[in-house]
Amino acid sequence: GDSVTQMEGPVTLSEEAFLTINCTYTATGYPSLFWYVQYPGEGLQLLLKATKADDKGSNKGFEATYRKETTSFHLEKGSVQVSDSAVYFCALLGAPGRRALTFGSGTRLQVQP
Amino acid sequence: GAVVSQHPSRVICKSGTSVKIECRSLDFQATTMFWYRQFPKQSLMLMATSNEGSKATYEQGVEKDKFLINHASLTLSTLTVTSAHPEDSSFYICSSHAGSSTDTQYFGPGTRLTVL
Numbered sequence: 001g002d003s004v005t006q007m008e009g010p011v012t013l014s015e016e017a018f019l020t021i022n023c024t025y026t027a028t029g030y031p032s033l034f035w036y037v038q039y040p041g042e043g044l045q046l047l048l049k050a051t052k053a054d055d056k057g058s059n060k061g062f063e064a065t066y067r068k069e070t071t072s073f074h075l076e077k078g079s080v081q082v083s084d085s086a087v088y089f090c091a092l093l094g095a096p097g098r099r100a101l102t103f104g105s106g107t108r109l110q111v112q113p
Numbered sequence: 114g115a116v117v118s119q120h121p122s123r124v125i126c127k128s129g130t131s132v133k134i135e136c137r138s139l140d141f142q143a144t145t146m147f148w149y150r151q152f153p154k155q156s157l158m159l160m161a162t163s164n165e166g167s168k169a170t171y172e173q174g175v176e177k178d179k180f181l182i183n184h185a186s187l188t189l190s191t192l193t194v195t196s197a198h199p200e201d202s203s204f205y206i207c208s209s210h211a212g213s214s215t216d217t218q219y220f221g222p223g224t225r226l227t228v229l
Binding site for chain 2: 004032036041042043044045046049051089093099100101102103104105106
């Protein structure tokens with residue numbers, strides 16, 4: 001079945017540091033890939049997505065490229081801010097007809113001033 | 114963006130009681146809603162898919178008699194945890210697509226259930 005593996009946290013960075021959160025997936029066919037973010041006390045929000053190989057999703061300075069050859073969708077940001085502190089979830093929408101997401105375990109990011 | 118609300122945000126109950134959690138789509142019609150469960154420091158696990166006007170589809174291993182789902186209107190789905198036990202304590206999250214063609218889901222803020 002479909003699965004998503006992402007790096008364990010917590011990840012602690014200083015402000016303006018470079019961020020990478022690794023995500024790899026297993027799926028049949030051609031899934032759509034997503035990054036969701038959960039700020040403290042709030043629900044999950046879509047951060048970015050990519051629907052086919054080599055697509056790059058981007059939003060709020062975050063980027064992720066759909067790499068079919070390595071089955072990866074790593075999240076990156078060049079300069080993190082304290083306000084980026086949150087839990088980040090990698091997810092996929094896989095099997096045809098299945099409209100529910102398969103999530104990774106989440107990675108907590110803490111950015112220190 | 115589309116908004117999904119959940120009520121209550123937190124609930125504490127005694128073992129053996131039933132708890133109902135509501136999930137509402139506030140500015141769109143949701144023919145399908147999803148119910149997830151999230152354990153501490155773990156991922157969201159899909160419990161069931163709630164379909165308006167028909168029976169919910171449960172994931173393997175989820176007891177449908179214990180987790181009753183009702184999706185009586187296009188804006189409301191409810192999850193009732195029947196005869197709750199401490200092992201049912203968890204964070205329950207609902208989500209929905211805003212329309213049939215989009216692959217983007219909108220999530221409620223979640224409900225923290227604690228069973229004593």
